Amino acid sequence: MLNKVRAWVEDRTGLESGINHFLNEDIPASSGWHQVFGSMALFMFLVQVFTGIMMALNYAPTTAEAHSSLRYILTELTAGRLMRGLHHWGASMMICIVVLHMLQVFLWGAYKKPREATWMLGVVLLLLTLGFGLTGYLLPWDNRAYWGTVVTTQIAAKAPGMGPYILTILGSEDGQIGSVTFARFYAAHVLILPAVTALLIFLHVFLVRKHGVAPAPVETAPPIKFYPRQVFKDTVAIFAMFALLFVLAVAVRVPLGKLADPNDVSYIPRPEWYFLFLFQILKYFEGPLEIVGSMILPGIAVVLLFLTPFIDRGKAIALRQRTGAIGVLILSLIGWGGLTAAALSTTPHRDPWKGFTAEEMAAIGTFRQAECWKCHSSTPGDSRPGPNLADIAVLRERDWLVKHFKDASGAAGQGVKDLQWRRLATFLPKLDDENVESLHLAPQTLVTGAMIYQQNNCGACHQINGVGMKSGPPLNGVAKRWDRKWMEEHFIDPESKSPGTIMPAYKFSPAEMTAMLDYMMSLTD
Amino acid sequence: MKSPSPEEPRRGFLIASINGLMGLITAALALPSAGYLLGGSKAKRPAEWVPAGDLTKLEANVPEQVIFERVRRDGWKTVKEKASAWMVKTSEKEVVAFSPVCTHLGCAVSWDGAAKNFACPCHTSSFGTDGKVLAGPAPRALDRFAVKMDGSTILLGEIRQADKA
Numbered sequence: 001m002l003n004k005v006r007a008w009v010e011d012r013t014g015l016e017s018g019i020n021h022f023l024n025e026d027i028p029a030s031s032g033w034h035q036v037f038g039s040m041a042l043f044m045f046l047v048q049v050f051t052g053i054m055m056a057l058n059y060a061p062t063t064a065e066a067h068s069s070l071r072y073i074l075t076e077l078t079a080g081r082l083m084r085g086l087h088h089w090g091a092s093m094m095i096c097i098v099v100l101h102m103l104q105v106f107l108w109g110a111y112k113k114p115r116e117a118t119w120m121l122g123v124v125l126l127l128l129t130l131g132f133g134l135t136g137y138l139l140p141w142d143n144r145a146y147w148g149t150v151v152t153t154q155i156a157a158k159a160p161g162m163g164p165y166i167l168t169i170l171g172s173e174d175g176q177i178g179s180v181t182f183a184r185f186y187a188a189h190v191l192i193l194p195a196v197t198a199l200l201i202f203l204h205v206f207l208v209r210k211h212g213v214a215p216a217p218v219e220t221a222p223p224i225k226f227y228p229r230q231v232f233k234d235t236v237a238i239f240a241m242f243a244l245l246f247v248l249a250v251a252v253r254v255p256l257g258k259l260a261d262p263n264d265v266s267y268i269p270r271p272e273w274y275f276l277f278l279f280q281i282l283k284y285f286e287g288p289l290e291i292v293g294s295m296i297l298p299g300i301a302v303v304l305l306f307l308t309p310f311i312d313r314g315k316a317i318a319l320r321q322r323t324g325a326i327g328v329l330i331l332s333l334i335g336w337g338g339l340t341a342a343a344l345s346t347t348p349h350r351d352p353w354k355g356f357t358a359e360e361m362a363a364i365g366t367f368r369q370a371e372c373w374k375c376h377s378s379t380p381g382d383s384r385p386g387p388n389l390a391d392i393a394v395l396r397e398r399d400w401l402v403k404h405f406k407d408a409s410g411a412a413g414q415g416v417k418d419l420q421w422r423r424l425a426t427f428l429p430k431l432d433d434e435n436v437e438s439l440h441l442a443p444q445t446l447v448t449g450a451m452i453y454q455q456n457n458c459g460a461c462h463q464i465n466g467v468g469m470k471s472g473p474p475l476n477g478v479a480k481r482w483d484r485k486w487m488e489e490h491f492i493d494p495e496s497k498s499p500g501t502i503m504p505a506y507k508f509s510p511a512e513m514t515a516m517l518d519y520m521m522s523l524t525d
Numbered sequence: 526m527k528s529p530s531p532e533e534p535r536r537g538f539l540i541a542s543i544n545g546l547m548g549l550i551t552a553a554l555a556l557p558s559a560g561y562l563l564g565g566s567k568a569k570r571p572a573e574w575v576p577a578g579d580l581t582k583l584e585a586n587v588p589e590q591v592i593f594e595r596v597r598r599d600g601w602k603t604v605k606e607k608a609s610a611w612m613v614k615t616s617e618k619e620v621v622a623f624s625p626v627c628t629h630l631g632c633a634v635s636w637d638g639a640a641k642n643f644a645c646p647c648h649t650s651s652f653g654t655d656g657k658v659l660a661g662p663a664p665r666a667l668d669r670f671a672v673k674m675d676g677s678t679i680l681l682g683e684i685r686q687a688d689k690a
Contacts, residue, residue, distance in 0.1 A: 003665040047554075048555060053560075054558060054561060057562070058600070058601075060601070065601065065602070068601040068602065069600070071601065072566075072600060075567075075568075076566040076567050076601075077561055077564060077566065077567070078557075078560035078561055078564030078567070079557035079558070079560045079561040080561060080563070082557050082561075083557070083558075083561060228536060228539040228543060229539060230541050231539075231543055232540075232542055232543055234538040235542065235543045235546050235547060236542070236546065238546075238550070239546040239549065239550060242553070246553060375595030392567070392568065393568075395568060395598070395603065438543050442561045
């Protein structure tokens, strides 16, 4: 029966003979493990298509809902984090594999005549892959996405003569990133780029088949068949890569940050690692020279890469006879690595609780005082009787939460005031992947300091992280202006330090004073 | 594809490995995807009691459509929306609240005052004031809201399926 169906399908479509023809291609006997990268890149593309479709099934591509729908995928759906993890790490892995593929082709001299067109299509595919990374970066619509894309579009805006047109095409006529830019990036990411990439992959593979797999300088044995020996090697390599990707997706959480906030001046934008070298180059070119770093150098690099087969016209394929080409390659790798390392080393570390207002820091104090942590962990994957706050989003209304706090905290929550409960109920739903762990990581002395700050209503005159009044000086960066001892004496007797001040004296206990000073000194700009 | 090749002694092993490894990858993607697509939302919340009208304002045994507001989790959104129920006051203290959704294919039923039944405009199912099917393809009686009284205020809860008609 099965054979009859097979024969019928073969007769009508030629499917089986087509597959056989594809698999039984002759390849050089020298083919082996070094030629697995092309298949790996193709496989990674398919993984990205699959996981991308999976996410699109639960994702709303508008600025209003992108963030909340992604949060829904991550916190409410089975394997949602896995899907996003595979897609996120898959993007990085695809870049790595594509680059390895190009390195192999370069080292083996496989771009030389008659395979120039195959190489040039490959360079375009590399650019398309980077285009996927660039456009996909915006789609979570968190601060990272927003600010990263602001920088990208601003770079494009500086293109001489074309800047305004590029901005218009990117949907950002007035220089702002909003709904239109978002729609453009989404359409590029899921419609334009996949279609163009699929077409070019087809042409690329077609050309590989047309010219055959590039042979070694000297082939001693007769050609072998692609299937099964080389397919086996490709499959083993693909499996190893996929296993690594799967482990990354499970083990390394990709955070969804705070909803994109154009007013958040505290955010430090950084591009994805594979664009860091471009980011770093911009630091070395200032003023009118900026365009050298942002356009001219990257432009020259792309053109050189594209025209490699015509620049290096030597017939030699063996490595030893191509010292010039290898020298250029090593220099480029050192340059790229150096720039990336420099960018990484200058990326400041920022404690996740640094962005909290005093009220929010004090809410962490309430969380600890009422021993909420006994039932609710804030470490990803940790299991305690109540929902893990790092794995779910708090969706309950405030009244429900306040009632729950009172009912569930028991004796530990006795001393907590209503206002504190309400503030905790306002705070918890606002937590995100990037700062939820502050619930257990924020140093207790800073939390205590914030609680004292709240109890004494310091915010009636002072401002921390943009919240509070400005009749007294804002407190961010106060450590730069005064030292700890000055601050302590100022608390005890403000008049002695700032004559004429309206600030009253505060009589803190030694423990309170320590916490208060720790908190004040921790407030950075 | 299956014909043995003299130059490849480990052909069987290679082919088995290719199929096995590809099978593992497929399973590693397919199983989580099944969970992802079939698992539904983990954030289940019990239906809350929502006030929906005043019992004293209803006329005994005359079905009336009552519009009320409820909060519903719609995917990633929590929406406040209007919903309706057909209420039938059965005594001074009791009321039955029918879901306005036909149990056949989900069209909205309405009260036909002349015929004294609930009529579905789609496939002509009709239901009595007790919700039971009088005619048409509907498989069971109209679904009912759980009802609770708070003084004279009617509180509606979950929708429950009636028994087979």
